[in-house]
Amino acid sequence: MKNIVISGTNMVSEEIAKSLANSLSAELCKPIYKVFPDGESYVRLPCNVKDSKAIVVQSLINPQDKSIIEAILLGDAIKESGAKDQILITPYLAYSRQDKVFLEGEPISIRGILKIFSDYYNILATIEIHKEDSLKFFNKKAINIRPYTYMAEKIGFDSKNIAVLSPDIGAIDRAKILSSYLNCEYDYFIKARDRITGEITMQTKELDVKGKDIIVVDDIISTGGTILKATQILKNQGARNIYVMVSHALLLENAEEKLFSNGVNKIYAANTLPKKSKVDYIDVGPLIAKNLSAYLD
Amino acid sequence: MKNIVISGTNMVSEEIAKSLANSLSAELCKPIYKVFPDGESYVRLPCNVKDSKAIVVQSLINPQDKSIIEAILLGDAIKESGAKDQILITPYLAYSRQDKVFLEGEPISIRGILKIFSDYYNILATIEIHKEDSLKFFNKKAINIRPYTYMAEKIGFDSKNIAVLSPDIGAIDRAKILSSYLNCEYDYFIKARDRITGEITMQTKELDVKGKDIIVVDDIISTGGTILKATQILKNQGARNIYVMVSHALLLENAEEKLFSNGVNKIYAANTLPKKSKVDYIDVGPLIAKNLSAYLD
Known part of the structure; x- marks a missing residue:
């Protein structure tokens, strides 16, 4: 098996992916990415991830919802292409401050985000989530990295x-x-x-x-x-x-x-x-x- | 049990939700909705959905990814608030034209979207999806409504x-x-x-x-x-x-x-x-x- 780092769809993610691939001596794969005229995102992997440990780096920066959906699309693409392990790195994990119901009728937003990532990734790592306890909403292995x-x-x-x-x-x-x-x-x-x-x-x-x-x-x-x-x-x-x-x-x-x-x-x-x-x-x-x-x- | 129609976070969804609630003689609930300064979405239900059949109407219009994530947040909120059934109506279901791998390395985008909706909703209905067969990616009950x-x-x-x-x-x-x-x-x-x-x-x-x-x-x-x-x-x-x-x-x-x-x-x-x-x-x-x-x- 080989490790492949797939850089996400924004500049922040590209920088970290490059550095991560370098540190791991792993292949770096930069997806083809575009937005259709109607506003839908399109991604495509130009690399072979079959049987690899595929590490997607996607910092959930503004527009956060676009970053999240693109991480889902990349997750679907690496799974479809036969990656053996799907690992998601979200250097910045959006929505992590809505981690409980402050007022009746609210969602626990971070639960929603982590739950949907669980559909596509079996390991998730993030830099310092607001409350570490929130990572329980990711149903697989979750890692909180404290950088101090x-x-x-x-x-x-x-x-x-x-x-x-x-x-x-x-x-x-x-x-x-x-x-x-x-x-x-x-x-x-x-x-x-x-x-x-x-x-x-x-x-x-x-x-x-x-x-x-x-x-x-x-x-x-x-x-x-x-x-x-x-x-x-x-x-x-x-x-x-x-x-x-x-x-x-x-x-x-x-x-x-x-x-x-x-x-x-x-x-x-x-x-x-x-x-x-x-x-x-x-x-x-x-x-x-x-x-x-x-x-x- | 009662039926409650929850209008989504855009004007298209509000119009259909109002009309649907009217046709069903059901309560109409309009969520509180805002965007935080950092770009994250916030939703809150001002109505009591406990033990109800909660019907969220969210047309996945541009910006599609925001519409999708807001549907997830509304799904989390109605589940958290004790709705017995979570029903999602997506009059327009974005991403339904990326319904197969056209070029190697692509995701099946509509699979990704329907899979994440399956986490929160047990019935999904949409107006005329591009290919009806795509609805198999929703793991629960899915209804394609042909309006012609x-x-x-x-x-x-x-x-x-x-x-x-x-x-x-x-x-x-x-x-x-x-x-x-x-x-x-x-x-x-x-x-x-x-x-x-x-x-x-x-x-x-x-x-x-x-x-x-x-x-x-x-x-x-x-x-x-x-x-x-x-x-x-x-x-x-x-x-x-x-x-x-x-x-x-x-x-x-x-x-x-x-x-x-x-x-x-x-x-x-x-x-x-x-x-x-x-x-x-x-x-x-x-x-x-x-x-x-x-x-x-």
Whole structure:
């Protein structure tokens, strides 16, 4: 059996697929892809995947629904063409924040997406899903790859006076992992709502940030509101440099500009989403290769 | 148990859902629907579907992939909310023309789409799928609704000198059904390729169209190339009026203008797709109701 990496239908997926194939010394296959005049997607594999372990890399970027359906079409094509194993890598797994019913009448969107992928793939790997528990909705083998120590290794922080902060207690394990690797302190922000004004305030639980270089770590930056607030507090309390490290940098609206102009020194992100000009990206191809190796030839 | 019709997330689906609910004297439920800033879809049911037969109407119009994923999200929501039966009506079923592997390495796209719907729905009904045989890819009960006699009844053709033509022999059963209802002749076009010029010519097999009103019937008009050619031939041979009757009027690019300016008198279509200004639409809500009644309370 051979391993073949099939790059998905967007530029983000192409970049990671190329790097993954390189790390695995595997064949790279780039599908023929077009959109018909009526708007339907068309894919075709120009490579022979018969009896192979076929690894489709498709980051579920905007337009997410198109990315999802194309992953289904690629799954059908590799199955039809006789691949022995169908592996799907979704560096960014869309819909993972709708992971429960918040209001009656809602779907669990991530369940829907993972369920339909189960029809076509027997292994799924993703970079840092919002809640790891959601992967139970994929009926086969699912792998959550946490990139934080890998990213820290590639970045090579050399500060002697560094600490890691989580924006809230729910995400504290990410801070723990990173601080353990960097051998430094970690803490989290406590959010409180003022009972009179309704204003939400944040403060670090106990860490004294004065003069320290702080890494704020999270799975995703969306509009950046929480991280902006955290930055302002850290600056007021005398933090020296502020680094933001996330798996997925959506940075919607003007989040990038807002963060940099308010005191963030660097934003580090995995290369799972379309690139923003001032963000430092860490290629996760080699990391995915390492996490997949047990399942490959 | 009660029947609830849930209108899909586009205007085409809303119109049919309203008409279907009316025909069934069923409750109509309009989901709350929005798109998040990052591009993900959100749906929520504002109605109680517990223990009901929940009928989701979602025409898979452009953007097709968004329409498909929203049908999955609605499926998850009605299942989560305790519906006893999940029924999906896709008046227009996208991807049904990629129903086999034409070139090695292709998916059977319609298989992929129907397979994922099988995860959430136990009955699926559609208006005239391109090839009825494709419905085998839906693992539960699937219903293909042929609208031609219903449409003819609503239109009320009163010509004494009418005939039905199919653009090719593959679609001849549509012409047979319609001619049987109208009690008139039918025929089909034979396509031939000139061995020297490569030009494709069309001619009616044996019908003399001179002075006749002709109904050209097909499942779908896309760019309208074949029907345009048919119209020109029919006009040259002295046909009187030319009516086009299809289930699905995509009418891409300038097809509508092209057909009307080249001799087509009327285009009749089911209301399964976004409306074009000069097409006469026949609402298929009551027809769907009739075809579903055996499965409802």
